[in-house]
Amino acid sequence: MVEHASVIRNDFLRHDMQFPHVWCPGCGLGIVLGSLIRATAKLEIPKDDMVLASGIGCTGRMPAYVDFNTLHTTHGRALTFSTGIKLAKPELTVMTIMGDGDATAIGGNHFIHAARRNLNITAIIVNNQTYGMTGGQYSPTTPYGSKATTAMYGHIEHAFSIAELAVTAGASFVGRGTVHHVTQLDDLIGKGIRKRGFSVIEIISNCHTNYGKMNNLADPVAYQMWMKEHAVSVKKAAKMSVEELEDKFTIGILADIDKPSYIEEYQKIRDKAAGAGS
Amino acid sequence: MESSSEKFLLQGNEAIVEGALAAGCCFFAGYPITPSSEIAELMSMRLPKQNGTFIQMEDEIASIGAIIGASLAGAKVLTATSGPGFSLMQENLGYACMTEVPLVIVNVMRGGPSTGLPTSPAQADVMQTRWGTHGDHPIIVLSVSSVADSYEIAVHAFNMAEKYRVPVVLLSDEIVGHTREAITLPPGKPMEVVNRIKPSVPPEWYVPYENNSRGVPPMADIGSGYRHHVTGLMHNAKGFPTSDPQEVDTFHRRMQRKLDNGAMEIQMSRGFMLDDAEVAVIAYGAVTRSALRAVKMAREQGIKAGLLQLITLFPVPRAALDSVLRQCRAVLVAEMNMGQYVREVRAVNVSSNVKQLNRFDGHLIKPDEIFGKLMIL
Known part of the structure; x- marks a missing residue:
């Protein structure tokens, strides 16, 4: 079964070429990678038809480890490359994996427009609330009042809620999970891939090495316990007051709507153009 | 069409x-x-x-x-x-x-x-x-x-x-x-259309950035069964990140070599009235149009003028430039900027007499302006 670690290792990882990986011990990215592989394996999509593209940062290193068609692009731009690939070969399953800074700071414009455009791409955003690879500077999701190497006096900006941003921008499917709630995460990623249209899975993860050490979460286990205590299911949150939800975030499916995907719409354009003569 | x-x-x-x-x-x-x-x-x-x-x-x-x-x-x-x-x-x-x-x-x-x-x-x-x-x-x-x-x-x-x-x-x-x-x-003489070379080996033998003699590795389309990694990081022949000095050096040299190998066909230019030219205009883009007219005006005045139109700007068409620089006692590089490509021309042959004519006010250099310069070269 795909749940078995050796199957993941032998069938899906470039274990003979690319390991050891660059991530810190205890990093949530390994959990994300495992979840991503289990979700895709369960759908039985041939590896030749899988594309995994990334931008820059710790998360950006993930594609090199997986035996798909993989692409490590420029900072924030992964979705634009994925757009070109999907349009040129719609039969491929295109996934884009980004960090919070990658997707919502430098790549924020590409992110909202990809959601609006509704091309059939699955965007996975690993949100660890910081720029991990460069040492812990504040990102668009760093909480107000917390510390970063560029905010040692306390952070004065307010954080994006990535999943809510994706809903507003028009994504067809939006889910949020954490690296603590792994079974749910496998399910969300699988649903995202199956969805026709643009899907977004925000994953709350831990950078105990950089964000954590400045914010009393230096231990990865303690960090995961923080996720467990602060995550509330979408269903439960609907019955809670604003005050009760103040320091919480929701997990589950935030949006699942049906509208024509870009590929279907563009085929209509082709049909119209072909009928219009020269 | x-x-x-x-x-x-x-x-x-x-x-x-x-x-x-x-x-x-x-x-x-x-x-x-x-x-x-x-x-x-x-x-x-x-x-x-x-x-x-x-x-x-x-x-x-x-x-x-x-x-x-x-x-x-x-x-x-x-x-x-x-x-x-x-x-x-x-x-x-x-x-x-x-x-x-x-x-x-x-x-x-x-x-x-x-x-x-x-x-x-x-x-x-x-x-x-x-x-x-x-x-x-x-x-x-x-x-x-x-x-x-x-x-x-x-x-x-x-x-x-x-x-x-x-x-x-x-x-x-x-x-x-x-x-x-x-x-x-379509044009009277049909133009050749070139397509990228794709791998002919089985996927397990495919080396996406192999250091072959041409310097140009075959390119597999994503989704054609040749799963590989593409990265903007410095990479080795297999396509994976490297900082190994030998692999980095090999990469840069291959990049240089692939265009050097194709220099003859890549470096395109056109000569006009150059056979007996003693002075020449070097131009590219819209300025070529004014330059050709100016050269004809100079010829009418008995000046043996010619024109070298550069189609390829980079890699610099050194052979064509060098030939004109050796043949002519002076050349005039006319361009709509404050003097950019003239530096490349001078670098081809540092002992040559290279003058420049520049206009950067949003207007095309006129034939008269080039003709005036040609008369005093």
């Missing part, structure tokens, strides 16, 4: 579209900008008719990102822009150089810097085409001077991008882009 040849009255921008389609372009991503927008508009009409794809992206960064993705998936791709957009493209242009992705970028030049003179011509992006993106990198830069050129050189641009796995910048300018001239399409 229909199968039998017909005469059309086209803009340079429209002729670029026709050339690109003739070369097999099937994917365009772009963002509106004067004076290039007609290229995007025409592509949005033409591509869906032939099962191709047009998309207007959110900016120029996204436009070049999308064409790189589509090219990696096997498509022949184009984007078109002008100075401000070309500046935004530099980051991903470097990625395309690093990962050897065939693509063509049209830059219809306007006055700069910054927003500059949006509706006036200039040739001031020349050095940016060569060195705009950071790091040592290979690139091919071609220039067009007429509507006929815009078609023909667009085909060459795609052929070179495919053959050498390198981005090609096609430089036009506001004058050439918007001038309407008669053109016969």
Whole structure:
């Protein structure tokens, strides 16, 4: 079964070429990678038809480890490359994996427009609330009042809620999970891939090495316990007051709507153009 | 266009579209900008008719990102822009150089810097085409001077991008882009269309960045069974990140070698009245038109003048330049900037007598101005 670690290792990882990986011990990215592989394996999509593209940062290193068609692009731009690939070969399953800074700071414009455009791409955003690879500077999701190497006096900006941003921008499917709630995460990623249209899975993860050490979460286990205590299911949150939800975030499916995907719409354009003569 | 040849009255921008389609372009991503927008508009009409794809992206960064993705998936791709957009493209242009992705970028030049003179011509992006993106990198830069050129050189641009796995910048300018001239399409003599070489080995033997004799590794489309990794990090022959000094050195030398090997066909120029020339004008783009007229005026006055039109700006066509510099007692480099390409000309032969004529006020250099300079060379 795909749940078995050796199957993941032998069938899906470039274990003979690319390991050891660059991530810190205890990093949530390994959990994300495992979840991503289990979700895709369960759908039985041939590896030749899988594309995994990334931008820059710790998360950006993930594609090199997986035996798909993989692409490590420029900072924030992964979705634009994925757009070109999907349009040129719609039969491929295109996934884009980004960090919070990658997707919502430098790549924020590409992110909202990809959601609006509704091309059939699955965007996975690993949100660890910081720029991990460069040492812990504040990102668009760093909480107000917390510390970063560029905010040692306390952070004065307010954080994006990535999943809510994706809903507003028009994504067809939006889910949020954490690296603590792994079974749910496998399910969300699988649903995202199956969805026709643009899907977004925000994953709350831990950078105990950089964000954590400045914010009393230096231990990865303690960090995961923080996720467990602060995550509330979408269903439960609907019955809670604003005050009760103040320091919480929701997990589950935030949006699942049906509208024509870009590929279907563009085929209509082709049909119209072909009928219009020269 | 229909199968039998017909005469059309086209803009340079429209002729670029026709050339690109003739070369097999099937994917365009772009963002509106004067004076290039007609290229995007025409592509949005033409591509869906032939099962191709047009998309207007959110900016120029996204436009070049999308064409790189589509090219990696096997498509022949184009984007078109002008100075401000070309500046935004530099980051991903470097990625395309690093990962050897065939693509063509049209830059219809306007006055700069910054927003500059949006509706006036200039040739001031020349050095940016060569060195705009950071790091040592290979690139091919071609220039067009007429509507006929815009078609023909667009085909060459795609052929070179495919053959050498390198981005090609096609430089036009506001004058050439918007001038309407008669053109016969398809041209009387059919043009060769080159496609990238794909791997012929089984996937398990495929080495995506192999150091072969040509310096150009076969390129597998994403989704064709040759699963591999593409990264903007320095990479080894297998495509995975490396900082090994030997592998880094090999990479840079191969990048250089692949264009050196093709120098004879890449470095294009045209000579006019050069056989017995004692003085010559060196020009490219719209200025070529004024220069040709000026040379004819000089000939009428008994001056043995000639013209060297550069089609390829980079890699510098050294052989053609050197020959003119050795033959003539003086040459005049005329360009619509404060003196960019003249530096390359001087570097070809430092002992030659190279004068310059520049105009950077948003107007074309006139034949009279070049003629006046020729008379006192």
